[in-house]
Amino acid sequence: MAAPAAALPPLYLGFDFSTQQLKVLAIDGNLNVLHQDNVQFDTELPEFRTQGGVHIHSDGLTVTSPVLMWVKALDLLLDKMKRTGFDFSRVRALSGSGQQHGSVFWRRGASETLKQLDSAEDLFQQLQDAFSVSDSPVWMDSSSRKQCQDLQAAAGGALRLAEITGSRAYERFTGNQIAKLWQSRPEQYQDTERISLVSSFAASLFLGSYAAIDFSDGSGMNLLDIRTRTWSQTCLEATAPDLDGLLGTPLPSASVLGPVSSYLVHRFGFSESCRVVAFTGDNPASLAGMRLQQGDIAVSLGTSDTVFLWIQQPRPALEGHVFCNPVEQRAYMALLCFKNGSLTRERVRNQCAGASWELFSGALRNSPLGNNGNIGFYFDTMEITPAALGVHRFDRDDNKVSSLSPEAEVRALVEGQFLSRRLHAERLGYSIIPGTRVLATGGASSNRDILQVLSDVFNAPVYSIDLSNSTCLGSAFRALHGLAEQSGLSFFDVVKNVPEPQLVATPHPTAAQVYGHMLKRYARLEERVLQETCP
Template sequence: MVSESERTFLGLDLSTQQLKAAVVNNSLQIIHEASVMFDSDLPEFRTHGGVQIDKTNPSVITAPTIMWVKALDMLLDKLTVAGVDFSKIAAISGSAQQHGSVYWQKGSEKLLSNLNPSEFLHQQLASSFTIANSPVWMDSSTSKQCKELEDAVGGPQKLAEITGSRGYERFTGPQIAKIKQTRPEAYKNSERISLVSSFLCSLFLGKIAPIDFTDGSGMNLMDIKTKKWHADLLQVIGPDLEEKLGGLVASNANVGPISPYFVERYSFDPNCRIIACTGDNPASLVGMRLNEGWLAVSLGTSDVLFVWLEEPKIVLNGHILCNPVDSNAYMAMLGFKNGSLTRERIRNACAESNWDIFNQLLDSTPRGNFGNMGLYYDVQEILPFLSGDYRFNKANERVTRFTSLEVEVRALIEGQFIARRAYVEDIGFKLDKETKILATGGASNNKAILQVLSDVFNAPVYLLDESKSAMLGAAYQAKHGLLGSQSNYFEITSCLPPPRLICQPYSDASEIYEPMVARYRKLEAMLLGNKV
């Protein structure tokens, strides 16, 4: 019997390009890590970036389902070679790329419960899927099905009010509808339909695992208020869909003991518990230890904001999901396509492709930028739906160029963060003196940029030393789920080092930027109305 202090927890992350795992000890410190890269470690599947793009229709993007299974076989072998003592693992949870779907062949559940421990999983499950290639989040071939779901409930706004999002091509509901319409036999022969997260959970559980509330709220099929499938939306796809989807559970639900297959093959403890798996974005919220009052800003190729909300407002181009830590709360995600690549374009044009010069230019201009404001969209933006560059002087007149490189640089960074703040407020987040920002992603190592972020939001900015938030979120959720409802997630994770304070807003930040946010809203409305 393993003592409480010796027990460990396994967290997995099945992302687009790789499957990775971390074993953490009872203090949530990483003691083992391993990963399998799909392109290089599994070249026989001929993926590029972990996916396959249809040559005749590039909007159809999938991944071979059995590749994910084989990756798990390889990952567990890597952990075995690394000396992981599987008998000490007390609970397992996982995260996975959101919106992908897996179609189990009839008889799969029986097969899962009777696996032969002397054979690899991928050998035994090779013919277990009615669709060999799973649609993934990059697929955008379901515009017709999105409209059908929206029309069924009275339009995009109504669908967003029910499910947390308007119809999105990548979401699982439209994807399932497309399979039903274009491959009716495959749909008919599907015993169950899983998300990628519940599919990963199913492999460890030895039966088809339930979908969790949080990942379920990224499907355009679940009522985020009742946490139940919405009957009218299911009916659009087919009367038997609820049977194929199964029930819904909390994101930290203890769904059962580990499959005997893993006990016999890898010497896992038969008492090891499997905790529901969720999507990678919700798992990141868990891994970043966000709670009420915190706002996470991921500064990458796209900028993504994660927000903890008690009661959300619906915006047509944001996503409201059920909260993976607190079933009574929500989380919001706001995505902005023009992030780091746009910052790099202006850096290259104004600062000799050098971040140090860029930061000097940024620091040499006053907050508020003499009233100049710029909005820069290299590609079609989501929020707002604009593309191109827009520069305004202090009189709100369009100008073709600014008077100096310094003004251009500050206009870019201020304009980006002012827009982010406007949309965060629109979705129901209240900025006040308790607000704190957690910065992640590539640009979070640039203190000059973070200082502008701090000033625009009038809130201190912190950094976490750990970047693998989805995988670690799964490991933390394993412990939280094992301890159950009597445990408090924030007490469980209190043993971890707190985020580091990086910068605080200047005392005049509020009086400078609140009027600029109001001004931005007017300029955006004007641009969207094509009045400029």
């Protein structure tokens, strides 16, 4: 006979409203994953006619997603869980994440609709008229260039805006999307009662009332002052009228927002005591899922290379993004994206190592740290960080050369990529401290010789970590942390029993000396490359 629900251990749910799907994961108090499910937007909700979860408009710049698709996906997901016998009464807390930079515009009167939901009907039917904008701008949109220029001018320049909000103006960032709506469709803006991020919109569906934007996702809007953690009046006034009232007051990322709605209690059997912890962006949730700590850096080695940083004293710059940290209120996280990642590594492998990773690895093992002074910049496509293009090679005397030996080329590529990751991380305020770990993930993290170079360049041990479900897992961890914080427990108290990542490389004894000197040269040569390619 099954044990009564009260006798069964409590569960914690993490949701992820990502670009292409909605996912959920359930953990118990010992952090074991007990349930996973998902809804794929394109295939399971074909009536919305999305490709990759989005609509790309005829101008090629405007990219949106139907907000009611996300609502219907939640109906579908919760129904799936119910059909499999998932016991919602065991859930003590839930949290979640949303694709960063997406925005949702609630129509006047929607708050009343949320409060009066009928548990006999699904959300999709009841929220048909709840949104003043039916297709939400998402992170792939790049149609707000004019608004970005206006915001930077109002703030006193791109760098000043970065110092306030953590990033220069980006077309996908929510503030610039709001400004575009106000300027191009003022009647829809005036019909708006509340503006949410995808994350706070999703939390609102669970609360049955408008959920606050959390500090971490809020710092990806070009509107939040990342030091005071309040809306920047300068940015608000440059964006649209009466905006602070439409956004609501931002809250710490571990905030318990309240109990789940009576709608969820009656329709799915949630406990009335189940709490909703603030939702955040997908990148901050991923940092929580990886359990990054002070001094850590995570390097995702994929088609693009992405660097996640935990930093204490941020130095926002014209490149990269600084966000409020989702698990430690006084700290920050930063993100850097590098377009030339695995595809560039594969091209050099094909040209210099006979298309063989084994030969590529052998070239790394057989060449010295520092590559006899040879340094390379490999930007097959226009790079994001820095904005440069082309292949540029230098010998030990900083003379430009047209080619290197195959072995030296392989090492110049890998060292150059990791010197770049370290240089730009340090420019945002990252510093290597005792106990620093490099957490490596993505396709190239399976190559131990590449990871050895990573360890040497950063002069820190490298650990292998699986990021495949880090956003959902991070959201579930944060649900547990939201409750535990009320008892004085930190995020790391809560997740201390998660298995540690696997140590795969430690730095060579001479690495600090070799790469400390080389990093300064690399910075100097990067300036030269930028001047040559972008005079």
